[in-house]
Amino acid sequence: MEAELTPRPVRDSQSEMAEIVLPNDANPLGALLGGRLMHWIDLAGAMAAHRHSRKHVVTASVDHIDFLVPVRVGDLVILRSSVNRVFHTSMEVGVKVYVENYIADTAQQVASAHLTFVAIDAAGNRVPVPAVIPESDEQRRRYDGAGRRREIRRSELERRRHGGR
Numbered sequence: 001m002e003a004e005l006t007p008r009p010v011r012d013s014q015s016e017m018a019e020i021v022l023p024n025d026a027n028p029l030g031a032l033l034g035g036r037l038m039h040w041i042d043l044a045g046a047m048a049a050h051r052h053s054r055k056h057v058v059t060a061s062v063d064h065i066d067f068l069v070p071v072r073v074g075d076l077v078i079l080r081s082s083v084n085r086v087f088h089t090s091m092e093v094g095v096k097v098y099v100e101n102y103i104a105d106t107a108q109q110v111a112s113a114h115l116t117f118v119a120i121d122a123a124g125n126r127v128p129v130p131a132v133i134p135e136s137d138e139q140r141r142r143y144d145g146a147g148r149r150r151e152i153r154r155s156e157l158e159r160r161r162h163g164g165r
């Protein structure tokens, strides 16, 4: 059990997923559907959470997502994810989404999101997750930010549980 909780560096969780936007992913005007992108963000986030925790995980929450630029049929969407910070049974994962147009040879950031995943065992019980070790300045910045975001999420959740909207 203790070996399972040995801390791991952020780089062990870093994941990349690529999708070519097909007509079935798009609206009648050929623009990627927001819901499809959210699905891919969830999958890319889960990939990092699985790699870090080596456990089953469920999505507990997805923070605010902005869609910065439209994505078209034929574009290549790249999603990069990694674990920002582990708390006890939960972990915050950051996902950044880029679009590459291989004809025009351009790349742009499309969206970013923070998701929280909770690790569970086969019976659905919550289980602890090993700590994550940030190694670069950027990873330390995300680690610190995740602590602040967790406090905001907890107070929002508390407010909603007590009847606020």
Ligand SMILES: CC(C)(COP(=O)(O)OP(=O)(O)OC[C@H]1O[C@@H](n2cnc3c(N)ncnc32)[C@H](O)[C@@H]1OP(=O)(O)O)[C@@H](O)C(=O)NCCC(=O)NCCS
Pocket (backbone or CB within 6 Å): 058, 059, 060, 061, 086, 087, 088, 089, 090, 091, 116, 118, 126, 153, 157
């Ligand atoms: C997420 C879930 C496991 C939390 O269970 P819970 O009994 O409410 O647990 P607790 O309130 O004791 O919280 C357990 C952990 O989850 C975290 N958590 C709970 N709700 C959260 C939320 N909305 N956002 C972020 N973290 C959350 C807590 O901070 C805690 O983290 P920690 O162990 O690292 O300190 C439970 O609500 C669940 O199963 N939800 C459905 C998940 C699912 O089906 N997702 C797919 C989408 S349909």
